[in-house]
Amino acid sequence: MGNLAPIPLFGSGIKSISPTITAQRRLNCFWDIRKDGDKANAVLIGTPGLSLDYTLPTGPVRGWRVVGTLLYVVAGYTLYSVAADNTYTNLGSLGTGNGKVSMSDNGAQLAIVDGAKLYIYSITAGNYYATAFNTIGYFGAVADFTSQVGNAATTITFFDGRFLVEMKNSRQAYGSAVYDGTDWGGGAPPNGLGAATGYWTKEDYADNLSAIDSFIGYVVMWGMGSIEWWQDTGGSPLPYQRIQGATQRWGLGAKWSRAEVGNTMIFLGINPEGHADICQIGLSGYTPTVISTSDVSDIINDIVSDGGLFSDAVALTYSAFGHIMYQITFPSGNRTLLYDTATQSWQETQTGLDLQNRHIGELGIAYNNQNYISDSTTGNVYSTSEYVYTDNGVSIKRQLVSRHIRNGGNQFTPAEVFLDFEIGLGLQSGQGSDPQISMEKSTDNGHTFGQPRLKSMGKVGQYQYPRVRWTRNGTARDFVFRFTVTDPVRFIVTGGAVEI
Numbered sequence: 001m002g003n004l005a006p007i008p009l010f011g012s013g014i015k016s017i018s019p020t021i022t023a024q025r026r027l028n029c030f031w032d033i034r035k036d037g038d039k040a041n042a043v044l045i046g047t048p049g050l051s052l053d054y055t056l057p058t059g060p061v062r063g064w065r066v067v068g069t070l071l072y073v074v075a076g077y078t079l080y081s082v083a084a085d086n087t088y089t090n091l092g093s094l095g096t097g098n099g100k101v102s103m104s105d106n107g108a109q110l111a112i113v114d115g116a117k118l119y120i121y122s123i124t125a126g127n128y129y130a131t132a133f134n135t136i137g138y139f140g141a142v143a144d145f146t147s148q149v150g151n152a153a154t155t156i157t158f159f160d161g162r163f164l165v166e167m168k169n170s171r172q173a174y175g176s177a178v179y180d181g182t183d184w185g186g187g188a189p190p191n192g193l194g195a196a197t198g199y200w201t202k203e204d205y206a207d208n209l210s211a212i213d214s215f216i217g218y219v220v221m222w223g224m225g226s227i228e229w230w231q232d233t234g235g236s237p238l239p240y241q242r243i244q245g246a247t248q249r250w251g252l253g254a255k256w257s258r259a260e261v262g263n264t265m266i267f268l269g270i271n272p273e274g275h276a277d278i279c280q281i282g283l284s285g286y287t288p289t290v291i292s293t294s295d296v297s298d299i300i301n302d303i304v305s306d307g308g309l310f311s312d313a314v315a316l317t318y319s320a321f322g323h324i325m326y327q328i329t330f331p332s333g334n335r336t337l338l339y340d341t342a343t344q345s346w347q348e349t350q351t352g353l354d355l356q357n358r359h360i361g362e363l364g365i366a367y368n369n370q371n372y373i374s375d376s377t378t379g380n381v382y383s384t385s386e387y388v389y390t391d392n393g394v395s396i397k398r399q400l401v402s403r404h405i406r407n408g409g410n411q412f413t414p415a416e417v418f419l420d421f422e423i424g425l426g427l428q429s430g431q432g433s434d435p436q437i438s439m440e441k442s443t444d445n446g447h448t449f450g451q452p453r454l455k456s457m458g459k460v461g462q463y464q465y466p467r468v469r470w471t472r473n474g475t476a477r478d479f480v481f482r483f484t485v486t487d488p489v490r491f492i493v494t495g496g497a498v499e500i
Helices: 294-305
Strands: 026-027 029-033 041-045 049-055 060-067 068-075 078-082 088-093 102-105 107-111 120-122 151-157 164-166 172-175 199-201 209-215 218-223 225-233 240-242 258-260 264-270 276-281 314-319 323-330 333-342 343-347 359-369 370-375 380-385 398-401 416-421 436-442 455-458 469-471 477-487 492-499
Touching: 026 029, 029 323, 029 333, 029 343, 060 102, 060 107, 060 359, 060 370, 107 151, 164 209, 164 218, 172 209, 258 314, 258 323, 264 314, 276 294, 294 333, 314 359, 314 370, 323 359, 416 436, 455 469
Parallel strands: 026 343, 102 151, 151 209
Antiparallel strands: 026 398, 029 041, 041 492, 049 380, 060 068, 068 078, 078 088, 102 107, 107 120, 151 164, 164 172, 172 199, 209 218, 218 225, 225 240, 258 264, 264 276, 314 323, 323 333, 333 343, 359 370, 370 380, 398 477, 416 469, 416 492, 436 455, 436 477
16 A cells, blocks of 8 residues: 555635535634644634523523623613623613614613614613613604604714714714713703714715724724724814725625624625625725635625525624634525634534534623623523533534545546544543544535445544544545534544545
8 A cells, every 4th residue: 555645635715606616615613723833734623612601581682792790681672781600680671672782881871772762771870871771862852863863773882982873774973972871962061962063974975874883993984885984083063074085985785794803893895896795904904805715705695696685694703722703694595604813714614414504603792701602593692612512412513525636637546535633532421422424525526425434533532543544435537525523522633645
């Protein structure tokens, strides 16, 4: 038998346009680059699992925010405060029970907008403004936004002492009084910016606002077809001025795809030609950088052509093994993509054993030195763990599909296919006590695969044997190999080899 020569079984592609181009898939695993190249320059590690921490009586989670030592959560119609020991307190009800909410705070007040009204909770007093769960209108005189401007806010942020909101279906943004989210009225300080001067209008293009954020010392005005950057110049009566020359011709394709990652922000953007891509701002000034590959871009835009929406996309972030992940889910497309900011690589993630499915997670937050992820349909709140190998008891399917293995267009026989896999990590009993990995081969450019052939990954303590290898692989001009693990054990691949 000849020598096993390491070959690049796995690359960075994802099957999109055609499996003939690439049939690759990395499901529920990601690349880790090893700078010292100890055993391998790059290894594949399984994504963390989800462990149930608590279940809120109402759900799903619509938004959340950390203020001081507490986590404030809107789930269904209800606002809760959650302590570090996972005990929660019902603080009152909103007027809506569906759709995402946006939350912000000024240290003393928690502000919530749900697309219909603004809600203020007094954190320092421990109750709602005016001793009840109250809705505060613009200019302090009405119960909701509609009496003044016709439409309500869907996003809220805090910037230089004021709450700022965008008004849906308009180009206008409003500001509160300094450190007082109950005051949006005119007149002398400390009142809000006022009826006549309390709003400013997105200027460069006529597209409506979709969201507003404060980001690295600026106000970001997210339009449906452009992005404007504003700053606080200290002027009076309106302190905000647009930064000349900073406007970008990228629209916000999905309101809830925005996620801060360090000093950058990642979002689903729409270019002037109507094409969707995942972009990142903060890498090079005001200009968005496209971070989706051609494969990922094709997957996203195919969701629309297949009858789905990319506007319903929702994103979350979390950290695993020192990698900061941006996870974006397309509910109508039933698909979740995962971007690793450390390696700038894309992969897929899902919950369950279906051929393709979305991940169960919806929103994410870091609280009390832990990453939490909400359930997409229930009031469940999970913590991520690198040492949990299910999603709340549901099996996690790990799958790798190789590159096309060819020999210059000639027929050849891969006499042995070998994976350098961490073995001997079986559980003491039950599923996973003798974990298995299956291999299926394709000889028709990755279009169809043959019967799975199982190999043991080693019972507990079997760190050297059995070897994860397959022989008698037949003859063809093109091979693609698909490897799948569904047992709840650690997943680490350090390399692969093939003997031709």
